[in-house]
Amino acid sequence: MNSASDSTGHFPRVGPIGLVLILILLTLCTTLPGIGRASLWDIDEGLHAACAMEMHEANNWIIPTFNYKLFSDKPVLMYWLDRICFAFGGVNEAMARLPMALATLITVLATALIAWDMAPKEQKFLTALLSGLIVATSISVIVAARFVNPDSLLCASISGSLAVFWVFQARRSSHWLWVAAIFTGLGMLAKGPVGVVVPGGIVFFFLVIQGRWKELFAPHLLTGILVWCAIAFPWYIYVGVETHFEFIHDFFFKHNVGRFSAPMESHGGPPWYYIPVLLIGFAPWSIFLTPTIWTAGKLAQDPAVTEGAPTGREKLLFLGIWACLVFGLFSVTATKLPNYIMPAFPPLAILTASYLVRRALGVDGLPAWAWPACYGCLALVGIITMVGLLIASGMIPVQGAKMRIFPGLEYWTWLGLIPLATLAAMAALKNRPMPQLATLSLGAILFSGSFGIWNGSSLNPYKAPDHLAAAVPAGQLGREVQFCTFGWFQPSIVFYCKREVRPFEEHQLAEIEGFLAAPRESYLFTTDQLAAKLQERGWNMVELTMQYDFYKNAKVGTWRISREPLDPQWVNAVKDAQ
Numbered sequence: 034m035n036s037a038s039d040s041t042g043h044f045p046r047v048g049p050i051g052l053v054l055i056l057i058l059l060t061l062c063t064t065l066p067g068i069g070r071a072s073l074w075d076i077d078e079g080l081h082a083a084c085a086m087e088m089h090e091a092n093n094w095i096i097p098t099f100n101y102k103l104f105s106d107k108p109v110l111m112y113w114l115d116r117i118c119f120a121f122g123g124v125n126e127a128m129a130r131l132p133m134a135l136a137t138l139i140t141v142l143a144t145a146l147i148a149w150d151m152a153p154k155e156q157k158f159l160t161a162l163l164s165g166l167i168v169a170t171s172i173s174v175i176v177a178a179r180f181v182n183p184d185s186l187l188c189a190s191i192s193g194s195l196a197v198f199w200v201f202q203a204r205r206s207s208h209w210l211w212v213a214a215i216f217t218g219l220g221m222l223a224k225g226p227v228g229v230v231v232p233g234g235i236v237f238f239f240l241v242i243q244g245r246w247k248e249l250f251a252p253h254l255l256t257g258i259l260v261w262c263a264i265a266f267p268w269y270i271y272v273g274v275e276t277h278f279e280f281i282h283d284f285f286f287k288h289n290v291g292r293f294s295a296p297m298e299s300h301g302g303p304p305w306y307y308i309p310v311l312l313i314g315f316a317p318w319s320i321f322l323t324p325t326i327w328t329a330g331k332l333a334q335d336p337a338v339t340e341g342a343p344t345g346r347e348k349l350l351f352l353g354i355w356a357c358l359v360f361g362l363f364s365v366t367a368t369k370l371p372n373y374i375m376p377a378f379p380p381l382a383i384l385t386a387s388y389l390v391r392r393a394l395g396v397d398g399l400p401a402w403a404w405p406a407c408y409g410c411l412a413l414v415g416i417i418t419m420v421g422l423l424i425a426s427g428m429i430p431v432q433g434a435k436m437r438i439f440p441g442l443e444y445w446t447w448l449g450l451i452p453l454a455t456l457a458a459m460a461a462l463k464n465r466p467m468p469q470l471a472t473l474s475l476g477a478i479l480f481s482g483s484f485g486i487w488n489g490s491s492l493n494p495y496k497a498p499d500h501l502a503a504a505v506p507a508g509q510l511g512r513e514v515q516f517c518t519f520g521w522f523q524p525s526i527v528f529y530c531k532r533e534v535r536p537f538e539e540h541q542l543a544e545i546e547g548f549l550a551a552p553r554e555s556y557l558f559t560t561d562q563l564a565a566k567l568q569e570r571g572w573n574m575v576e577l578t579m580q581y582d583f584y585k586n587a588k589v590g591t592w593r594i595s596r597e598p599l600d601p602q603w604v605n606a607v608k609d610a611q
């Protein structure tokens with residue numbers, strides 16, 4: 034098993050079509066099960082899902098709105114895709130998240146395409162399969178695939194454009210300019226300028242460092258620019274005209290320049306913020322980052338490295354620039370969120386897969402203690418998972434810690450047993466690197482796939498909006514009904530009510546009373562303390578439900594409210610139902 038022929042001889046020789054089918058099945062199995070189990074997460078999911086719902090109901094393809102007002106946070110691609118899913122599967126959490134899961138499939142296939150093209154002939158299938166598997170089973174990717182946010186779409190567009198670039202440029206063809214323009218145009222519609230700045234920056238530095246800068250002005254440049262403009266510009270122009278350029282101003286200056294220069298919505302962090310984020314988000318494969326980076330560095334300095342090797346200098350340079358530019362750019366950006374560095378996962382996955390294949394072939398060149406150290410890190414993944422869930426559930430009290438606990442999470446501590454069982458199986462397969470690699474891959478699929486199926490659904494009882502909206506009597510969409518909140522608001526309440534929900538702060542007592550004075554059936558979402566304040570001022574109120582909201586760490590209720598006395602028969606019926 035120490036020679037290349039022995040090691041690879043036990044692995045089936047499968048062509049590109051077989052590889053694609055395997056990766057499609059694998060990715061769908063890790064991203065789709067449980068996609069609708071969790072209710073919406075606030076703030077982002079509530080904002081984006083409600084926006085897509087409103088555009089769907091209004092048959093509006095141009096102007097994003099939230100709570101029926103202009104919403105300039107993100108471009109329109111995600112909302113278009115959600116609208117299509119809503120049309121086929123109904124307006125629900127699963128359909129709102131489905132485009133992100135399918136975008137993950139593009140990222141996985143693009144990663145595998147690059148790995149296939151980079152690897153030597155006898156290692157293509159194994160390296161490409163591992164690269165795609167690593168992306169499909171990384172925790173951040175699993176989470177983003179089940180989250181209504183354009184990060185998965187951005188990652189797919191960046192990966193797709195760079196896969197096209199690599200394949201064409203490796204053959205010294207300039208056709209990549211117009212083909213990659215399709216992906217960068219979609220990236221512009223998914224998340225704005227970052228969709229073209231990131232892949233464009235990677236290509237620019239790669240070609241310039243290699244002294245191939247003239248290729249940036251290849252004959253197909255004009256075609257690429259025209260294709261990009263044809264995809265990206267029409268909607269931006271249309272929405273600009275329709276909103277008197279209010280959307281353009283807010284999106285580009287507030288949500289792009291503003292996020293880069295100053296933290297928005299308290300999403301800041303130190304320059305090293307993404308180091309722990311990478312270790313957690315790239316898990317369980319982050320346990321190999323140190324030997325992967327060390328091996329890549331040694332190979333980059335090795336004069337014997339040739340272009341035909343799986344880690345030739347040109348390939349290492351491309352992957353290194355890709356990972357470092359994404360990591361560096363978002364590290365200096367003032368606003369920081371965990372999924373921002375997800376576009377760095379494909380190059381890291383290819384490097385990790387290449388290292389694991391070299392290790393299976395017995396040519397990794399690492400010290401004898403390196404692999405046992407990775408074993409220890411794998412054990413840590415399992416232990417941290419189990420202990421973390423037990424602490425969060427309150428089963429392990431932490432003295433002096435001001436934290437909220439969520440009973441029920443302890444039932445998912447078995448997730449931590451998967452890495453430990455994988456470790457035990459790998460230890461039993463000592464000196465058999467290929468079966469070890471297969472065992473590790475299976476363990477990652479089971480761990481990340483199970484994590485995705487759970488999808489945080491145990492926290493549903495601690496999220497209030499869907500429970501509060503469900504307490505409103507059925508048929509409210511066919512009646513003259515109005516909703517408002519007082520001293521509490523979560524964006525997903527709009528999605529679940531399927532109506533405008535007017536938010537009022539605690540100091541806006543006169544404003545909310547003016548709103549409720551309208552002769553309509555009125556429902557209020559607020560805490561019992563603020564409800565009591567309105568009752569003291571002569572409002573008639575009936576509590577329909579009370580629900581704990583872990584975001585605000587408070588109990589919030591749904592109240593029927595009226596200045597006139599409520600129908601006693603209706604009140605008795607509500608009480609009987611409770």
